[in-house]
Amino acid sequence: MKTTPAKVNHVDTITQKLGPFLGLIILVVIVSVLNPSFLEPLNLLNLLRQVAINALIAFGMTFVILTGGIDLSVGAILALSSALMAGMIVSGMDPMLAILIGCLLGAVMGAINGLLITKGKMAPFIATLATMTIFRGLTLVYTDGNPITGLGENYLFQLFGRGYFLGIPVPAITMMVSFALFWVILHKTPFGRKTYAIGGNEKAAIISGIKVTKVKVMIYSLAGLLAALAGAILTSRLNSAQPTAGTSYELDAIAPSY
Amino acid sequence: MHIQMNDIYKAFGANQVLTGVHFDLKEGEVHALMGENGAGKSTMMNILTGLHKRDSGKIVIDGEERYFDNPKEAEKHGIAFIHQELNVWPDMTVLDNLFIGKELRSPFGLLKTKEMKALAKKQFDKLAVTIPLEKEAGLCSVGEQQMIEIAKALMTNAKVIIMDEPTAALTEREIEKLFNVINALRKEGVSIVYISHRMEEIFAICDRITVMRDGKTVDTQMVSETSFDEVVRKMVGRELTDRYPERNPNIGDTILEVKNATRQGVFEDVNFSVKSGEIVGVAGLMGAGRTEIMRALFGLDQLDSGEILINGQKASIKNPFEAVKRGIGFITEDRKNEGLVLDFSIRENMALPNLTSFSKNGFIAYKTETDFVDMLIKRLRIKTESGETSAKNLSGGNQQKVVIAKWVGIGPRVLILDEPTRGVDVGAKREIYQLMNELTDRGVAIIMVSSELPEVLGMSDRILVVHEGKISGELLKNEATQEKIMTYATGGQ
């Protein structure tokens, strides 16, 4: 009798933690039965490449959600930075340099979100809903609503979204390296600790002398940067920039971050 | 109502908290429940009111075995609980808070605001509380929030009222009113469980006392048949020398100086200074503006005029980051909302203001962190299995110790303590006082805001009294008495 309540609690936490994972396993089993080619290596590799784009966005979203915020503009940032990168490449810039600048621009767009939320004291939902519309609008203006094509045959650029390294798709490698990097940042650095602290109790974080505004702006910038990086992969994969790219990606990113 | 709790056991996971406690509450008595932080007092009361399930044991109410499923059911049966950790809804008004979950409704389901206001007003008058009913509860001070909780419990017309440290943030004036109310209730046959770490109060108001230690009942006796020393001995299991450790201050140069500080409508023309190695006590009634002055010093609120000097140099402190950078630490009165990240472990909480000094090459140095944390857990005798326990699972007094420990690590030059021993047991209080002495020996300047006059008198080298936003008096240690402080605090000369 003495231990029953404790046991129930354990079961609760286990199902809570493993629930989504069990769901995934069941899904994999069903899909493999229905379509046996699902588990073939080639398909799995393809899947990894597909997933990389969503995963990168989700990493950024994880930080945002940990602070109690939300970023609805990541899909729009992906589209706008992708269009800007493609534009720069078409106008003759070195593609890798274009990606770098594009990612930085993504970070700037994220920083705008961060500033609206902290300095502007807007609710994250409202602020990023507004910037989502603005970034989408800018993308349409910049692209005239047409895809940007003719990005050339640069080897490195193609490798970025389409290539393989040791038989693994490059985007999957980018994803795994990023995952390791952000896991370490989140769990081993002061920045990660501050992120959790802000989400846990913002007042206590402020009183502990944490520059909450700065940390939040950095986090939204990071989300923007990662959305732009995902945009770069997509641009390389499609060898073009699509004005409607990344639509509803914010929703794909929000679910796994929780 | 007559309540008997017999041989109650309770464990949280591997942590065996209650190991056969007994408790007996008679009709119309005020029964003190004492014990060190983490002894299991709150847990026992939470079991009685159905928040926690007991593992084994028997509860008999008026001769019948009786177990409540939840606190709401207990309340319906006449047992009200004023919790140690305040639970106001910060965005709602005081009135909404008083009636939450039991709003008066017309037959059409509309709120009967007028009636509720009248009832609330009546209760507030009894307690001499003057908080506007329309005020947002989150804007109330901790003391005011405590009065709201007390009023709320009294309005349920309960037969038994459990008061878990009701006076921890109250000043003399409110305590006196509360005692009047308790006396009146006792005459009406209401029973009261009075949990407190303030000895003077136990002896002033209670009939019987039960002492707990490590999840067991030591014994129950009449208050008139025991003494301070005996109670303390039973609580801590050893002899405790004087409550305030000897202080040999070594006072140096002025570190912090406040000149003509004014914040409109809150405090006005405040002037004072603190020297290295000195403890300055700040006394005053609830709502006098003591906490507000400290918030401005720490950059949480801005001054409208006046200035702050540190080491003789003008310092503009616009936010807590700048305060911390200048070596100012602030232990706020509200540990739950401002002091702790409840979901963080003890370790993570203690490290929070110290992340820079605990880091090496951009990474948190886990060993430095745990060494520091383990040292302070021992030093302050925090009752926990390890530094990895999450703050929300600690008893109230132990949470308070974690908040204090947090600031030791920054190597402060000025430490502001707002109600530093709120909810802390006698033994641990002494540890905290000793820590204060050690810090001042190292040259730290301490400003201590406290509602507990014996503490102000026992620890301060100099005492400032605040009345209605102004400093109404300053007393040196050897001239200060309770009466003099109260005279200044109420605006007398």
Ligand SMILES: Nc1ncnc2c1ncn2[C@@H]1O[C@H](COP(=O)(O)OP(=O)(O)OP(=O)(O)O)[C@@H](O)[C@H]1O
């Ligand atoms: N929900 C919980 N989960 C795990 N442990 C808990 C929980 N609640 C309390 N405890 C543990 O039970 C013990 C007793 O806690 P309790 O709050 O009853 O102490 P207390 O006597 O009220 O102390 P204080 O004077 O500090 O308020 C503590 O060691 C505490 O850490």
Ligand SMILES: [Mg+2]
């Ligand atoms: Mg308690």
